[in-house]
Every structure is written in structure tokens, then in C-alpha cells.
Amino acid sequence: MPGPVPTAAPPAYFERLAPGRYRATEHTGGAWSVTEQHISPLNGLLVHAVDRFVAERATGGRLVTARTTFDILGVVPIDEVEVHVEVVRPGRTIELLEAVAVSGGRAVLRARAWRLARHDxxxxxxxxxxxLPPPDGLASVDLSAVWPGGYIASLDVRPLRAPEPGRATVWLDTPVALVAGEPVGELARFVGLVDTANGIAVRQSPMEWMFPNVDLTIHLHRQPAGRWVGLDTTVVFGPDGAGLTTTVLHDLTGPVGRAGQLLTVRPLT
Incomplete structure (x- = not known):
């Protein structure tokens, strides 16, 4: 399962090739397979695409993204992806946008974002x-002992306490940009790290059990700010092949919302 960690990949998860087209770098290498993308950076890329789509519309600044659901439709090779954004439900105070990532001619990730009007x-x-207590002074840990791949290797992970099976609280940061040479909003950067939650509080060894998530839903009661992402995570395995990872999301100021991931749990043979 473990593979070599890239040492000379470009300092970004993606490089833009053209409008709506990106190339994934080796920093996106996944935890379940180092030849496939970890879905977390791609989640951030879809939020980035939504942000750019919104910025091009005259009314975009009146609304904020309060919920985003990602449905993972298949494995994603470390290759080119195309991203398309459209309005599903228009409105002046509430709207629903959809972003889809396409790889090799097939949709691999679909995101739907509810955007709500700003009010004081x-x-x-x-x-x-x-x-959460701040990350200053906390020691970094190397998750590469548990998970392989360029994405995990790119993270600065600082636990608040030693993790237990199914329970962990950590701060995350990364020096790797989401898109090379391109300004990225704080929400896109924040969301690009959230899917890590399923790997920080493992209940069983990933050498013996598989438990990938098939989705990710993020609800926000406040817009996140800053580089650090706090994950206060609990993992539950059910008796018939399903699991659930739930996380309270934090920035340095405090909690910003919650995330949920549905897991498919099965033994490795």
C-alpha cells in the first residue's frame, strides 16, 4: 500500500491549463492509492471554481456559501480535470449552484452549494x-506512518492530544497552494483540507479494513478565515458496512460549522 512520496512536484495541488481545465500534481496523491487523487484538494478546487463563477456575476457578493455537499462519483486519476459550474436554483436571497469535475470524459465529483443572503x-x-486551543506550540505529527501519498505528506498536522480509535482533534495547515500562481479564497482553501477528517481518527488499521467516504457535507454558520483548519472528529462504524465521520470545524477564532462523511466499510482480503 505505501508508495514513494514525491519530493520535486510543483508547489501546488493543481495547475491551470485553460479556463475550466486543470492538471493535478503529485501532491494530490491519495491515501487509498498513490496513483489516484485524494479527494480533499479537488473539493477545494470545486469551491474555487464556484467562487470565480460568483465573482463574474454582479450580484454574487450579496450571498455567502453556507452549505456544500460533495458526492464522490468514482476514483480520480492524477491527471487533467475539467470543472463546470451552473446555476441550479437562481434567487436574490437564496441560490443553489452546482460544480462538476470531469476526468477522462466522466464525472468524478459533483458539488452543490447553497448560498444565502448576508444579514447582520x-x-x-x-x-x-x-x-479549540490554538496550534501554537503543538508538535507536528507525520501521518505518513498510517497513510501514503503526496497529499498526506503535504500536511502540517498538530494534534491537541493523542488520538484514540474513532476520536481525534487536530489542527491542519499546508504550505502547498491550491492552484499554482492563482489567488484562492479562504473558503476554498479551508474546504480543501476538510476531507482529511476521515483519516485522522481511524477506528481500524487501513492495512486491514477499507473505509473510504462516498460524500462530504459541510454546513457553515460562519465563514472561515485564516490558514489553520481545526477538526474535532468522531468516527462510528455500524454493523452492516456503513460508517459515519462527523466533525466540528474550527478556525483560530472558534467553530465555524460541521462536516459529515458517509463511509463504506469493508475488510481487506
Whole structure:
């Protein structure tokens, strides 16, 4: 399962080739197979495409993305991808956008983003969990001992405490840009790290069991800011082949929302 970690790949997960076309670099190499993309950077790329689509529309700044659901439609080779964005449900105060990544002529990832109107609700804000302690002074750990691939090798992972089976709380950062030479919004960069959650609190060894996620849903009550992504994660395996990874998402200011991943759990033979 483990493979060589790239040492001379470009310092970005993707390089733009043309409008809507990108080439994945070896930094996207996946955890389940080093010849396939880890889906996390591709999630960020689709949010980046939505952000660019919104920026080109005169009314885009009035709304913010509050929920994004990603459906993983198949394995993604480390190769070129095309990204298409369209409006599914237009509206002045609520709209639904869809972004699709295509590789080798087939759709491999589909994202749907609900965007809501901005309102000042600070006077009634509340109900969220406590903030996490900051990552300053925490020691980095090398997840490559558990997971192979260029993506995992690209991360700065700082646990708040030693992980337990099915339970972990960590801060994540990466020096690798999402798209080479291109400004990327804070939401796209944040989302590009969230899918890591399923790999930080493993219940069983990935050398003996497979538990890839088939989706990722992110609900936000506040827009994230800054480089650090906090993941307070719990993993549950059910008795008949399904599992669920749930995460409270944080930035340095505090919690920003929650994420859920549906897992397909099966033994390796």
C-alpha cells in the first residue's frame, strides 16, 4: 500500500491549463492509492471554481456559501480535470449552484452549494461549541506512518492530544497552494483540507479494513478565515458496512460549522 512520496512536484495541488481545465500534481496523491487523487484538494478546487463563477456575476457578493455537499462519483486519476459550474436554483436571497469535475470524459465529483443572503445577526448569534486551543506550540505529527501519498505528506498536522480509535482533534495547515500562481479564497482553501477528517481518527488499521467516504457535507454558520483548519472528529462504524465521520470545524477564532462523511466499510482480503 505505501508508495514513494514525491519530493520535486510543483508547489501546488493543481495547475491551470485553460479556463475550466486543470492538471493535478503529485501532491494530490491519495491515501487509498498513490496513483489516484485524494479527494480533499479537488473539493477545494470545486469551491474555487464556484467562487470565480460568483465573482463574474454582479450580484454574487450579496450571498455567502453556507452549505456544500460533495458526492464522490468514482476514483480520480492524477491527471487533467475539467470543472463546470451552473446555476441550479437562481434567487436574490437564496441560490443553489452546482460544480462538476470531469476526468477522462466522466464525472468524478459533483458539488452543490447553497448560498444565502448576508444579514447582520450578531445580536442573536450563539449556541456553538467552545473554541479549540490554538496550534501554537503543538508538535507536528507525520501521518505518513498510517497513510501514503503526496497529499498526506503535504500536511502540517498538530494534534491537541493523542488520538484514540474513532476520536481525534487536530489542527491542519499546508504550505502547498491550491492552484499554482492563482489567488484562492479562504473558503476554498479551508474546504480543501476538510476531507482529511476521515483519516485522522481511524477506528481500524487501513492495512486491514477499507473505509473510504462516498460524500462530504459541510454546513457553515460562519465563514472561515485564516490558514489553520481545526477538526474535532468522531468516527462510528455500524454493523452492516456503513460508517459515519462527523466533525466540528474550527478556525483560530472558534467553530465555524460541521462536516459529515458517509463511509463504506469493508475488510481487506
Amino acid at each position: 445577526t450578531g445580536v442573536v448569534a450563539g449556541g456553538h461549541p467552545d473554541p
